Amino acid sequence: MNRDWxxxxxxxxxxxxxxxxxxxFGAFTALDGVSLSVKKGEFLCLLGPSGCGKTTLLRxxxxxxxxxxxxxxxxxxxxxxxxxxxxxxxxxxGIVFQxxxxxxxxxxxxxxxxxLKGRREDKALRVTELLALIGLPGAGSxxxxxxxxxxxxxxxxxxxxxxxxxxxxxxxxxxALDARVREHLRREIKALQQKLGVTTIMVTHDQEEALTMxxxxxxxxxxxxxxxxxxxxxxxxxxxxxVAGFVGxxxxxxxxxxGVGQVLLGDALLGATVTPPRPDGHPLELFIRPEDVxxxxxxxxxxxxxxxxxxxxxxxxxxxxxxxxxxxxxPGWGSQPLLADVSRGEFERLNLSPERLVxxxxxxxxxxxxxxxxxxxxxxxx
Ligand SMILES: Nc1ncnc2c1ncn2[C@@H]1O[C@H](COP(=O)(O)OP(=O)(O)OP(=O)(O)O)[C@@H](O)[C@H]1O
Numbered sequence: 001m002n003r004d005w006x007x008x009x010x011x012x013x014x015x016x017x018x019x020x021x022x023x024x025f026g027a028f029t030a031l032d033g034v035s036l037s038v039k040k041g042e043f044l045c046l047l048g049p050s051g052c053g054k055t056t057l058l059r060x061x062x063x064x065x066x067x068x069x070x071x072x073x074x075x076x077x078x079x080x081x082x083x084x085x086x087x088x089x090x091x092x093x094g095i096v097f098q099x100x101x102x103x104x105x106x107x108x109x110x111x112x113x114x115x116l117k118g119r120r121e122d123k124a125l126r127v128t129e130l131l132a133l134i135g136l137p138g139a140g141s142x143x144x145x146x147x148x149x150x151x152x153x154x155x156x157x158x159x160x161x162x163x164x165x166x167x168x169x170x171x172x173x174x175x176a177l178d179a180r181v182r183e184h185l186r187r188e189i190k191a192l193q194q195k196l197g198v199t200t201i202m203v204t205h206d207q208e209e210a211l212t213m214x215x216x217x218x219x220x221x222x223x224x225x226x227x228x229x230x231x232x233x234x235x236x237x238x239x240x241x242x243v244a245g246f247v248g249x250x251x252x253x254x255x256x257x258x259g260v261g262q263v264l265l266g267d268a269l270l271g272a273t274v275t276p277p278r279p280d281g282h283p284l285e286l287f288i289r290p291e292d293v294x295x296x297x298x299x300x301x302x303x304x305x306x307x308x309x310x311x312x313x314x315x316x317x318x319x320x321x322x323x324x325x326x327x328x329x330x331p332g333w334g335s336q337p338l339l340a341d342v343s344r345g346e347f348e349r350l351n352l353s354p355e356r357l358v359x360x361x362x363x364x365x366x367x368x369x370x371x372x373x374x375x376x377x378x379x380x381x382x
Contacts, residue, residue: 014075015040015167015199016061021070023056023223030056032223033070040075041197043190045210048220049246054203057220058171061201062095063088076166093167094160098175102144102152102159109140112159130158133192150181157189161196168193170202174209186213207247211235219243236289241370244287251293253286253336255369263369266334270308271364284369290325292366293340296359297350308367312338312360314352326352328360 014037023031031053038044046054059065061072063086071084074092083091102111112130113123131137134154144152153173160168173189174182190213193200204210210217211231219226219234219242227239238244245252257278258264261271263286272286299311315337316327324347328338340360342350352358 013039014073014080015042016075016201017073017080018057018061019071019073021057021060021067021072023053023060023065024068030223031060031067034220034223034225035070036218036225036228038199038201039215040199043193043200043202043213043215045214045217046201046203046220047207047210047217047247048205048226050205052220053223054205054220055171058169058201058203061167062093062169063091074167091167092165093169094163094165095169096153096156096160096171096173098172102155104144106143107140108136108142108144108147108155111144111155112140112162114159114162116162126162130162133161134158135188148181149177150185153177153185154188157192161198166199168198168200170200172203172205175204175206182209189213211247219246221246236366238287238368241285241287241373244368244370245373249290249339249341251286251288251290251338253288253333253338254372255284255286256280257282257284257369261364266330266332266336268310268332270333270362270367272367272369273365274369278369278371283372285372286362287368287370288362288366290339290341291323292363293328293338294361294363295326295340295342295346295350295352296361299357299359306361308364309359309361311357314354314356314358317352317354323347324352328358330360 016038018034018036020033020035021031022029022033034057046057048054056065060067067084071082073080074083109127112127116123116126127140131140134157136151136154139147174185177185186209202213214231216228216230217234218228221242227234227243234243235248238247244250253265255263255265257274258269258280260277261274263270263272263274263284265286274284278284310330310332312328312330314326315329318325323341323343326340326342328340329335330338350358
């Protein structure tokens with residue numbers, strides 16, 4: 001047995017383990033101690049803004065770039081292998097890049113068969129199987145230029161899957177396609193990945209893509225991992241100020257800490273999730289999604305007693321397709337702008353109109369407090 005292989009216990013559920021990987025380009029640190037593991041059969045997305053290091057991490061996993069520090073382990077059967085120094089050609093993965101990267105002078109069938117070894121008839125059989133799998137059964141004799149962008153990317157996917165690799169790496173595979181094709185292919189790739197159960201890591205800067213396709217999302221910023229979680233975790237329970245601001249729409253309200261689980265917003269004490277606790281008077285930024293802001297039809301005694309409730313002025317009403325976005329300001333909370341998203345049915349029930357007063361609540365379990373970006377001891381809610 002190769003000495004790089006070792007029996008492991010408890011980690012074989014992980015297809016890939018990355019331990020404190022760093023990458024430096026001269027004096028610049030592109031990755032700063034990234035650790036994560038990918039479960040067998042999982043679809044993991046690396047999400048982050050341009051330059052955060054996600055492509056560099058994918059290239060290190062592929063062996064196309066060497067890590068400056070740290071280690072990578074891949075699992076095969078019951079064994080885990082240290083692949084940190086293994087050349088790309090000896091790693092078991094298929095890869096799809098943003099640009100289709102098909103050979104223009106080879107037919108679709110020849111492109112797919114490119115990495116396959118063995119008898120000609122076996123290869124032909126495998127190509128037919130793969131073409132059926134990606135929904136292009138008759139395309140084998142065509143050339144890439146005769147296919148649309150979306151079709152070419154499906155061929156690239158078939159080529160990456162041809163050798164049945166244990167790991168599928170996708171580097172922004174949809175970003176060169178137009179929106180409609182992109183959405184369609186998202187669903188196709190996800191369905192194919194689930195059908196084959198192939199462990200997949202996809203790089204994207206598109207949050208919608210990550211949230212709709214991934215089992216877990218790794219949010220990166222400036223070469224570090226900000227949060228790893230399910231799409232629901234990332235969206236509803238962001239672990240840092242950066243994640244909260246990067247993913248989805250959010251309201252940000254300046255407040256100060258005021259005791260355990262409480263904040264002072266304008267003149268009002270509100271309940272909020274503030275962890276770790278901050279000393280009283282510490283500046284905070286309150287975060288709440290527009291769809292979590294609740295509007296009430298009446299200012300009844302029952303509503304008045306709901307915690308975190310006050311009267312708001314309706315400033316502006318916008319119809320954004322399937323829902324209304326209502327701009328509010330609440331004098332009792334310092335009159336900072338506050339957006340609320342309500343469904344069309346809810347909008348009718350509320351009978352809203354500009355300059356009306358409407359009771360508004362910020363549910364304490366959806367109201368999260370972060371230390372403002374750039375403030376000392378940058379902290380986050382858990
Ligand atoms: N070969 C290189 N030499 C020097 N700097 C590099 C090299 N490759 C990447 N970088 C730098 O490392 C940082 C991370 O790059 P990377 O391509 O991983 O980012 P990314 O998150 O994938 O962004 P994008 O979506 O724009 O590709 C960037 O600031 C980039 O300029």
